[in-house]
Amino acid sequence: MILASEPEELRNLLDEARRRGDTVGLHPTMGALHGGHEANIAKMAAECDTAAVTIFVNPLQFGPGEDFSSYPRDLEADLSRAERAGAGIVFAPSREAMYPEEPLVSVAVRKLADGLEGRRRPGHFDGVATVVTKLLALAGPCYAYFGEKDYQQLVIVRRLVKDLSLPAVVVACPTVRETDGLALSSRNAYLSPELRRAAPALYCALLAGKRAIDERAEREADPVREEMRAVLLREELVEPDYAEVTDPCTLEPLGKISGEVRLLVAARLGRARLIDNLSAGAGEG
Amino acid sequence: MILASEPEELRNLLDEARRRGDTVGLHPTMGALHGGHEANIAKMAAECDTAAVTIFVNPLQFGPGEDFSSYPRDLEADLSRAERAGAGIVFAPSREAMYPEEPLVSVAVRKLADGLEGRRRPGHFDGVATVVTKLLALAGPCYAYFGEKDYQQLVIVRRLVKDLSLPAVVVACPTVRETDGLALSSRNAYLSPELRRAAPALYCALLAGKRAIDERAEREADPVREEMRAVLLREELVEPDYAEVTDPCTLEPLGKISGEVRLLVAARLGRARLIDNLSAGAGEG
Numbered sequence: 065m066i067l068a069s070e071p072e073e074l075r076n077l078l079d080e081a082r083r084r085g086d087t088v089g090l091h092p093t094m095g096a097l098h099g100g101h102e103a104n105i106a107k108m109a110a111e112c113d114t115a116a117v118t119i120f121v122n123p124l125q126f127g128p129g130e131d132f133s134s135y136p137r138d139l140e141a142d143l144s145r146a147e148r149a150g151a152g153i154v155f156a157p158s159r160e161a162m163y164p165e166e167p168l169v170s171v172a173v174r175k176l177a178d179g180l181e182g183r184r185r186p187g188h189f190d191g192v193a194t195v196v197t198k199l200l201a202l203a204g205p206c207y208a209y210f211g212e213k214d215y216q217q218l219v220i221v222r223r224l225v226k227d228l229s230l231p232a233v234v235v236a237c238p239t240v241r242e243t244d245g246l247a248l249s250s251r252n253a254y255l256s257p258e259l260r261r262a263a264p265a266l267y268c269a270l271l272a273g274k275r276a277i278d279e280r281a282e283r284e285a286d287p288v289r290e291e292m293r294a295v296l297l298r299e300e301l302v303e304p305d306y307a308e309v310t311d312p313c314t315l316e317p318l319g320k321i322s323g324e325v326r327l328l329v330a331a332r333l334g335r336a337r338l339i340d341n342l343s344a345g346a347g348e349g
Numbered sequence: 350m351i352l353a354s355e356p357e358e359l360r361n362l363l364d365e366a367r368r369r370g371d372t373v374g375l376h377p378t379m380g381a382l383h384g385g386h387e388a389n390i391a392k393m394a395a396e397c398d399t400a401a402v403t404i405f406v407n408p409l410q411f412g413p414g415e416d417f418s419s420y421p422r423d424l425e426a427d428l429s430r431a432e433r434a435g436a437g438i439v440f441a442p443s444r445e446a447m448y449p450e451e452p453l454v455s456v457a458v459r460k461l462a463d464g465l466e467g468r469r470r471p472g473h474f475d476g477v478a479t480v481v482t483k484l485l486a487l488a489g490p491c492y493a494y495f496g497e498k499d500y501q502q503l504v505i506v507r508r509l510v511k512d513l514s515l516p517a518v519v520v521a522c523p524t525v526r527e528t529d530g531l532a533l534s535s536r537n538a539y540l541s542p543e544l545r546r547a548a549p550a551l552y553c554a555l556l557a558g559k560r561a562i563d564e565r566a567e568r569e570a571d572p573v574r575e576e577m578r579a580v581l582l583r584e585e586l587v588e589p590d591y592a593e594v595t596d597p598c599t600l601e602p603l604g605k606i607s608g609e610v611r612l613l614v615a616a617r618l619g620r621a622r623l624i625d626n627l628s629a630g631a632g633e634g
Binding site for chain 1: 356360450452453454455456457458459460461475478479482483486487489490505508509511512513514515516
């Protein structure tokens, strides 16, 4: 496995790979790699000839008062996990290598960032869109792997690639869960044992919403929202933020349910803010 | 010369060229090609193995009340000029081909668009930055040719390419002028014979500013601004907008002059709004 820390190194390595005729995969991460990332990397390594992982805690996507400085960082552990999962290249640039000057040009996401995470974290998705555009521009033509866990991010990246005609194919990676349903996330590291025991409430809420739609054939969105929120509220340590039923492509909140929808929840558990999501209503034909 | 109208066609043609080992040049234009564009294309054709010209009147960079619908369009004439100048490929997409859906993701230019044209044309440079990012993403690694005539645009494109790590080298093309000094511009077509006679005032103003700095060693910017404005005002048909002395890289207005500066003027002549610029203070060593 090759470790690159300069943008030009990454570009040259992937140019070389393409010249050999390789298909190139790219999985942008903020490090603190866990089993979810490992599954994504393994998928990418199985599907692409050259599998590159980027590790960069992007300051642009953290707001004031957010956890940029305390975000878990452990490059050594990340490198072993990436290698074990099948990465051929890891790109781990310094902040100075990525932003030698204060960036004056950014990528702006409008409507798609209005709700959900975007509403709670102003500027977050512009920061994500800017760094993703930059990483994809550096990498060149590639299959770009993004986790479904950050669903709004996935929707935004898909649209970004389309609107800016970036030469990438976005590949969605299914969420990996603990046996009790908690979605793997680097921010789970913030959970005390008590909070960790309460955390599966998010997935339980999503399952309750999905059952309402898929089994009870609920066709109004509000009762589904209420049901998901009620499940979150059953856990005293969970402070629900949102419990939404949206269009899976535009993320617009729905009134009526017909066809596939995306259920999304967010909650605070102590200092951790967790999110999760699930498809429902896709129908069995 | 090959005419492409679909984005994927352009991408495929240039991928093919690169596979042959060609260097690729790209000159984005809004059509209405004139001698200035021809000189740019000829320079590109001399410097690159494959020379591609894009012709697209980009709606995103026109404000309400601006001349989007009346902007001169003549594809047949453009194609002959491009071919004569040495273009190998012309990419002339429809609006629908470039923006099949309302674009939700855009490229935003901050500080660099605060003054000069950006101040008079809110949103203009975000529209330029968005379409340039898209064209460069479609084209892939290339030498990207931009005229110095649109100097603020050139500065913004340079920074855009840097900040977003686009795989392009920006090449500046010197302004081409009529014998009386008027910079060639598609918008000169809006000038009546009287206005056309008054139009060289912009270049005269720049030359007066340059003389003040280079010959009289003026080191204060304000007297230079006043002198340029006075020259513009000598022509009754010219309504001066700005006459600026700025840092050539950041475009910040200067107080003192030391080293190279950029002089920029803008004026309205009837319904035409013309701009021009010139370097001064670069010294002869």
